Amino acid sequence: MRRLRNTLYIFTENAYLTLDGENVVARVSGDEIGRIPLHTLESIFCFTYPGASPQFMGVCSERGVSLAFFSPQGRFLARSYGKCQGNIHLRRQQYRLADEEAWSLGVAKRFLTGKVYNSRWVLERVVRDHGLRIEADAVRRASERLVRALAAIGECGDAASLRGIEGDAASIYFSVFDEMILRDKESFRFVGRNRRPPTDRVNAMLSLFYSVLVTDCASALEGVGLDPYCGIMHVDRPGRESLALDLMEELRPVLVDRFVVTSINNRVVSRKDFVELETGEVRLADAGRKRLFEAWQERKREQITHPYLKEKIDRGLVPHVQALLLAQYVRGDLDDYPAFLWK
Known part of the structure; x- marks a missing residue:
């Protein structure tokens, strides 16, 4: 490994x-x-x-x-970027399969299954650990709705409907995201996802570390020989690493969302670590950003057991392992792409 x-x-x-x-x-x-x-x-x-x-x-x-x-x-x-990694035959196969509607839909469903499954796991964990400090019933109801979303993903027959399911599931998940924030609610209240630019402290952290994660995913895909720009669930767009965005979806809840919530609850950051501009944009100040990246690097080195490989790996290697599994599926070495389903 x-x-x-x-x-x-x-x-x-x-x-x-x-x-x-x-x-x-x-x-x-x-x-x-x-x-x-x-x-x-x-x-x-x-x-x-x-x-x-x-x-x-x-x-x-x-x-x-x-x-x-x-x-x-x-x-x-x-x-x-430097020279392309991997051999041309893998990329040719990737492009051929990406143009096959049925194949692309199948992989997109795996990505989205991982995202919704992991989102539900994050909610279930906060109920388990802090049930008496939160509106547990509201979180449980959201979790139950995500179970229904998982069933809908399995039955979905086209990409447009799948994107609709994804949007609904994200709305359900973020509707109770604020329940996971257990301290200084006035400074870190979360009322919904916003970006370009982020207008509150929680979204400022989420946007920054989603950007970091998609960069890690793009590097992982490039490293195993896949083209990070050739999307499956995210449509191709010049200059956008669409496949990296696809791969990131299943990893967001457990790698970024949990990290941001933990950083708030463990007082890694506070209100003074942010700057509010006249335009409404909220940014991390230098000191807070440095502490967060130190914590992010420490977290990447934590050991976990990969749910598919059953091997211990550093948390930071998860994008690389998932990219490797995707490459093996494209090559035909695996019968299906195993999404990262955290347990």
Whole structure:
């Protein structure tokens, strides 16, 4: 099984990344502010405008180190790509199958089954652990409606209806999301999902870490030889990593949503860690963003037992494992794609 290496986060706004021998070097106005050996890194996230030298970007591509750029406020900007990974036969097969309506519908149903199943698991867990502190009946009713959504997914016969089921299930889930937030409800009240831009603190965290997760999924797909732009459930759109968005769906509840809720409930962040702009947009301030990414990196290293492989892996390897399973299904080595159903 692949080993999870470190992730480097660059938060200094005017930092510029270069290569010195085998080391990543961060410089500000030509002065070195830090360095780290490149071979220890899995990925690099730059929250800085100056970016990186072409030589450094090229070496990252050659070494398989994912390199993603965000604005200092956390808005995703771009990912650096090198040569395509894998063999052309896998990608040709991927494109052929993606054009087959029945095959695409089957895989989309697996993705959505994983998303709804995991959303229900998140709700059931909060009832189990904190039933006396929340409106448990409301959460149970939402969970029961998600059970019906799972049945509807199984019976669904076309992509348009499947997207309708997905929208309804997401609405049900987010309607009780606020129940999982157990402290400082005034500062972290959640009344619904909003984005572009997020207008409350919870959505600011969700949007940021959904962007991080989709970048991880795109890197995982590229790493196993699949084209992250060739969507199944998300339609193709120039510049959009549609398959990465597909793969992310089943992982959102257990990797991002639980992380955000835990970070609030465990006081990793507080009201002072956010900035509210005159436009209504809410952003994470530098100190809060740094603490969250430290907690995110620690969480990625937690060991879990993969529900399909029955092997212990780092939590951060879940996107890679799911991408590998999807590639095996495309290749014909598996009879079906096994969604990540957390237990």
